[in-house]
Amino acid sequence: MITDLFSNLSSTWLLILIANGFAKFNGSPFIVLVPGGGSKIVLPSSLSDWVKTNRDLDHQELVRQEYFARYSGFEAQYAIHHPWDRVLIDTLRTKLSQHIQDELLKTVSQSIEAALDEYWGNDTEEWHTIDWERDTTGLISRAAASVFTYVKDFLTAVGTLQMLPKVIRPIVHRFFLPQSSSCRVLIKEARILVEKYLKERTAQQNDFLSWAQQSQSTIHSADIQLGLAVAALFTTTEALKQALVDIALNPSAIPLLRKEVSSLFQAGGLTQTSVNSLSLLDSTIKESQRLTPFLTGLERIALNSTTLPNSKTVIPKGSITVVSSLDQWNPLIHQHPDKFNENRFFAANELKLSFVHILEKYDVRIKPDEQGGKGPKSVQYGFFAIVDPGIQFEVRRRKRKEEDVGVGL
Numbered sequence: 001m002i003t004d005l006f007s008n009l010s011s012t013w014l015l016i017l018i019a020n021g022f023a024k025f026n027g028s029p030f031i032v033l034v035p036g037g038g039s040k041i042v043l044p045s046s047l048s049d050w051v052k053t054n055r056d057l058d059h060q061e062l063v064r065q066e067y068f069a070r071y072s073g074f075e076a077q078y079a080i081h082h083p084w085d086r087v088l089i090d091t092l093r094t095k096l097s098q099h100i101q102d103e104l105l106k107t108v109s110q111s112i113e114a115a116l117d118e119y120w121g122n123d124t125e126e127w128h129t130i131d132w133e134r135d136t137t138g139l140i141s142r143a144a145a146s147v148f149t150y151v152k153d154f155l156t157a158v159g160t161l162q163m164l165p166k167v168i169r170p171i172v173h174r175f176f177l178p179q180s181s182s183c184r185v186l187i188k189e190a191r192i193l194v195e196k197y198l199k200e201r202t203a204q205q206n207d208f209l210s211w212a213q214q215s216q217s218t219i220h221s222a223d224i225q226l227g228l229a230v231a232a233l234f235t236t237t238e239a240l241k242q243a244l245v246d247i248a249l250n251p252s253a254i255p256l257l258r259k260e261v262s263s264l265f266q267a268g269g270l271t272q273t274s275v276n277s278l279s280l281l282d283s284t285i286k287e288s289q290r291l292t293p294f295l296t297g298l299e300r301i302a303l304n305s306t307t308l309p310n311s312k313t314v315i316p317k318g319s320i321t322v323v324s325s326l327d328q329w330n331p332l333i334h335q336h337p338d339k340f341n342e343n344r345f346f347a348a349n350e351l352k353l354s355f356v357h358i359l360e361k362y363d364v365r366i367k368p369d370e371q372g373g374k375g376p377k378s379v380q381y382g383f384f385a386i387v388d389p390g391i392q393f394e395v396r397r398r399k400r401k402e403e404d405v406g407v408g409l
């Protein structure tokens with residue numbers, strides 16, 4: 001996706017490009033050029049199922065290539081897209097579904113609460129504009145500053161490298177790109193920190209590091225931690241922003257959502273079961289993501305040449321394919337079915353808990369004079385859109401009212 005981040009084409013232009021492409025080539029696949037000298041084959045939506053079931057088309061390998069997973073300093077990316085060492089991932093999957101339950105939820109909830117106090121404020125009941133980027137990202141990840149720096153530097157380095165001709169990428173990465181050096185330094189430090197921490201702590205704890213230690217995997221836990229941060233931060237924050245904007249633009253939904261949150265916690269308190277049954281909130285978040293215009297999805301690389309069904313068109317080995325989503329805006333999370341399930345699980349909890357706290361404690365709105373009848377615009381970067389980065393988003397701490405039950409988190 002990073003390629004597209006930097007290609008900076010307008011949404012309309014791309015829609016026209018894809019629509020024209022299909023018109024011109026009579027519904028058959030066509031090729032678009034991407035920055036850095038590559039190309040992608042755009043397939044019609046009707047081939048979605050064929051793509052999903054075709055073993056010659058692989059997503060993981062594409063991610064490893066596009067994000068330079070074998071480059072030094074980028075081990076975090078390799079760790080979570082490792083070609084064969086799935087032990088850690090599998091452990092994480094089984095352990096998470098057993099243990100994520102209430103303990104983990106409470107931790108996440110507390111950290112969201114603290115983040116809201118810090119970033120959105122708890123000492124004034126006046127409307128004030130939040131720092132859109134910092135005060136949304138800060139909510140999603142309260143990770144250490146160095147983890148943020150790693151994620152940022154990694155994404156910047158990848159974006160820069162993708163713009164360059166293939167042959168010079170390794171050299172630029174090795175000797176010239178400051179963000180690449182920064183990643184090498186940070187990953188080394190992270191590993192030392194994690195090892196030191198594990199050596200010093202005596203009791204086994206019910207957390208990721210312990211599970212990792214117990215697994216047979218040779219992947220360093222620090223790499224996985226950073227890899228998870230890379231995978232989660234951008235998409236979850238975007239989902240939060242989009243849902244915030246949508247809720248602010250549909251204030252009539254807010255009382256209903258508040259009612260759901262209150263009555264639920266009145267009964268059961270904070271458990272995975274109660275969070276799972278926040279169905280109105282859940283569908284609000286999902287709907288919000290469905291409306292986010294992704295133009296393509298299901299990106300794959302051909303491990304072997306493969307022939308399109310009902311035609312003689314061959315997709316040569318090594319080509320990259322994407323499927324058009326022109327006729328259906330799929331939810332962000334479903335657009336990336338290959339992306340890490342654990343993340344999605346984390347993300348769903350994190351998003352829902354964020355809104356539980358936000359709805360309880362804040363009123364939200366787009367700054368009134370900003371609306372001008374039009375509302376915020378999303379900004380298109382290549383094949384996908386992000387929420388208007390210049391939005392003036394206002395929040396106000398709510399007075400605790402009699403009818404508020406309080407979620408007691």
Ligand SMILES: *[C@@H]1O[C@H](CO)[C@@H](O)[C@H](O)[C@H]1NC(C)=O
Pocket residue numbers: 117118122123
């Ligand atoms: C407000 O937030 C600060 C941290 O930013 C915290 O120390 C304080 O306890 C909070 N106050 C209330 C009343 O929650």
Ligand SMILES: *[C@@H]1O[C@H](CO)[C@@H](O)[C@H](O)[C@H]1NC(C)=O
Pocket residue numbers: 304305
């Ligand atoms: C690639 O496809 C060819 C022809 O279908 C087949 O003979 C070969 O075994 C395939 N290679 C791999 C690695 O799947």
